[in-house]
Amino acid sequence: MRFAIIIRKQKIDNPWQNYRWKPIEVIPDIGQFGKSLELAGTEQNRKVVGRFLERDDEGESWLFAGFDYHFFADEAEGYFLNITAPEPCWFVMWRLEVDYQDYLEPNSMASVINEDGAGIAVPHRLMLSYNEASRLIDGGESVDTAPLQAEMKSYLAEYVTANYKPEPKKRARPASFKGANRPAEPQ
Numbered sequence: 610m611r612f613a614i615i616i617r618k619q620k621i622d623n624p625w626q627n628y629r630w631k632p633i634e635v636i637p638d639i640g641q642f643g644k645s646l647e648l649a650g651t652e653q654n655r656k657v658v659g660r661f662l663e664r665d666d667e668g669e670s671w672l673f674a675g676f677d678y679h680f681f682a683d684e685a686e687g688y689f690l691n692i693t694a695p696e697p698c699w700f701v702m703w704r705l706e707v708d709y710q711d712y713l714e715p716n717s718m719a720s721v722i723n724e725d726g727a728g729i730a731v732p733h734r735l736m737l738s739y740n741e742a743s744r745l746i747d748g749g750e751s752v753d754t755a756p757l758q759a760e761m762k763s764y765l766a767e768y769v770t771a772n773y774k775p776e777p778k779k780r781a782r783p784a785s786f787k788g789a790n791r792p793a794e795p796q
Contacts, residue, residue: 630730632701661720685773687738698754700742702734
């Protein structure tokens with residue numbers, strides 16, 4: 610399954626920061642974005658490729674294509690935690706890239722407004738596993754959520770039903786039954 614991510618630079622009312630980056634949508638990529646994004650994330654071009662979409666009074670939107678998604682059996686618990694959450698979601702790991710020209714279509718370069726020199730948020734990873742997202746956050750990466758479409762929710766639920774087997778709960782033995790660890794007494 611191939612996907613593209615729309616990420617938005619939104620203006621915010623904050624004395625320390627003028628804007629924030631937020632993934633707003635994950636879209637199935639069936640080749641509808643044209644030739645320049647068609648090879649993104651393939652053998653010929655392993656990188657994601659971004660395209661400027663629009664700018665309005667509230668910010669600007671970018672589309673990044675080139676995300677293949679595969680389910681992994683060892684992440685089944687993380688998928689379970691996601692699908693049983695009140696609002697299941699995509700997890701998008703992104704980084705502010707100062708060398709953003711490596712990730713953008715040539716036609717989109719003229720649309721870049723980078724006054725503060727911080728760069729552009731480029732999505733690097735797409736996940737459905739709560740555990741995988743947690744590991745990346747623990748490692749210091751920026752991970753945000755995007756809504757999960759109904760079709761993908763049902764697909765994820767089917768995968769979890771077929772592949773997730775919860776670990777049997779082990780009864781904790783009271784400390785009094787574990788035995789004492791006493792040093793041998795001299796005689």
